[in-house]
Amino acid sequence: MPPSDATAGPVSQALARLVGDGALRFDALQAEAARELDRVATGLQPAPTGLMARLLRSRPAPVPGVYLVGHVGRGKTMLMDLFFSAVPLAEKRRVHFHEFMDEMHAGIAAFRRSAQGKAANADPVAAVTRPLLQSTRLLCLDEFQVQDITNAMLLGRLFDRLFAAGVTIVATSNTAPDDLYADGLNRQLVLPFIAALKRHVAVVPLEGPDDYRRLKFAGERVFRFGTGPEIDAEMDRLWLRLTGGLAGEPATLASLGRTIAVPRAAMGAARFDFAALCDSPLGARDYVRLSHAYDAVMVEHVPQFDRTRSNAAKRFILLVDTLYDRGVRLLASFAVPLDELAGDDRTRAEFARCVSRLMEMQSADYLERAERPLHATAD
Numbered sequence: 001m002p003p004s005d006a007t008a009g010p011v012s013q014a015l016a017r018l019v020g021d022g023a024l025r026f027d028a029l030q031a032e033a034a035r036e037l038d039r040v041a042t043g044l045q046p047a048p049t050g051l052m053a054r055l056l057r058s059r060p061a062p063v064p065g066v067y068l069v070g071h072v073g074r075g076k077t078m079l080m081d082l083f084f085s086a087v088p089l090a091e092k093r094r095v096h097f098h099e100f101m102d103e104m105h106a107g108i109a110a111f112r113r114s115a116q117g118k119a120a121n122a123d124p125v126a127a128v129t130r131p132l133l134q135s136t137r138l139l140c141l142d143e144f145q146v147q148d149i150t151n152a153m154l155l156g157r158l159f160d161r162l163f164a165a166g167v168t169i170v171a172t173s174n175t176a177p178d179d180l181y182a183d184g185l186n187r188q189l190v191l192p193f194i195a196a197l198k199r200h201v202a203v204v205p206l207e208g209p210d211d212y213r214r215l216k217f218a219g220e221r222v223f224r225f226g227t228g229p230e231i232d233a234e235m236d237r238l239w240l241r242l243t244g245g246l247a248g249e250p251a252t253l254a255s256l257g258r259t260i261a262v263p264r265a266a267m268g269a270a271r272f273d274f275a276a277l278c279d280s281p282l283g284a285r286d287y288v289r290l291s292h293a294y295d296a297v298m299v300e301h302v303p304q305f306d307r308t309r310s311n312a313a314k315r316f317i318l319l320v321d322t323l324y325d326r327g328v329r330l331l332a333s334f335a336v337p338l339d340e341l342a343g344d345d346r347t348r349a350e351f352a353r354c355v356s357r358l359m360e361m362q363s364a365d366y367l368e369r370a371e372r373p374l375h376a377t378a379d
């Protein structure tokens with residue numbers, strides 16, 4: 001489709017614009033998936049208000065969702081994000097699947113501790129879904145998967161309520177609905193949920209030959225050493241290569257009542273100055289959120305560490321561990337070479353594993369590996 005095709009739906013148009021700008025390669029399967037997402041975006045119009053609402057006296061008709069499924073790096077998250085931006089609703093939410101489930105479990109636990117939760121007829125699932133249903137007509141879930149029976153059972157009960165209330169689900173996953181929780185213990189208990197899911201979403205496969213994430217990093221040097229305008233210019237170049245030429249925009253990540261400010265984000269990558277990421281009061285949970293939200297994190301101006309910077313050093317170590325565990329790519333400028341990163345003996349001992357991981361994180365094996373490890377949970 002040419003970029004100027006004004007009759008195309010909003011997701012197709014956004015995709016074509018990025019292809020036209022050279023930020024993305026044309027991919028026929030992605031274009032096809034975008035057309036399915038156009039259907040959903042066009043169907044999800046703001047609810048009528050005022051007289052119209054009183055005349056209709058009902059919620060808008062439910063719009064079946066989409067379940068994008070395929071191997072890693074095929075562009076599922078990228079498409080879901082384009083779709084999410086294109087939906088003209090305020091009552092929409094995009095969240096990483098693990099974070100969503102964490103939130104539900106935390107809500108249920110809190111309800112059980114409350115006075116209402118101790119009542120004989122207490123229904124914790126109803127209690128956690130009520131506020132969700134009030135504020136959400138579209139729920140986008142990134143990296144959907146079912147790993148254990150507790151989550152599987154909860155999912156069934158949650159989704160029954162979401163579907164009954166007409167909430168549209170758009171999800172990305174590496175696993176087709178029929179293969180969810182395959183070979184899991186008591187799998188038959190999950191089958192009604194799978195059947196309900198399939199009734200409410202169009203399953204759209206995205207199985208092109210290319211892992212774009214892998215292609216992006218092939219042959220790339222991700223670390224720079226030294227300070228000054230030349231190094232900064234190199235980092236700018238690296239960033240544009242990563243985003244296909246997009247400068248990026250500020251973004252925020254919400255995590256259980258906290259907000260993490262991301263100075264610049266584009267195409268699955270986030271860019272920070274070291275001070276903003278490790279010299280400010282961020283903690284383990286924030287770094288996990290970051291590693292769920294982005295494929296690549298750029299950190300500029302990493303200093304040499306010594307005892308006077310021990311808090312920032314601890315945070316940096318935690319950040320590197322979190323990104324490493326999740327296979328997230330790190331791009332960074334360091335003031336000094338890695339073997340001088342720790343400026344005194346005590347700091348050197350603390351940094352031993354971090355430096356070893358940093359060494360590995362520059363390697364082609366790490367950068368181009370196709371499979372990312374499953375997530376550690378947020379706790």
Ligand SMILES: Nc1ncnc2c1ncn2[C@@H]1O[C@H](COP(=O)(O)OP(=O)(O)OP(=O)(O)O)[C@@H](O)[C@H]1O
Pocket residue numbers: 023024025026027030070071072073074075076077078079143172173174211212213216267268295372
């Ligand atoms: N058509 C394309 N041309 C160039 N780059 C692309 C294209 N599609 C996706 N990418 C880039 O490839 C990377 C991987 O895409 P994305 O994160 O959407 O993959 P995914 O299918 O969600 O993978 P995973 O299953 O691992 O989550 C992103 O940086 C994205 O911007």
Ligand SMILES: [Mg+2]
Pocket residue numbers: 076077078142143172
């Ligand atoms: Mg993804």
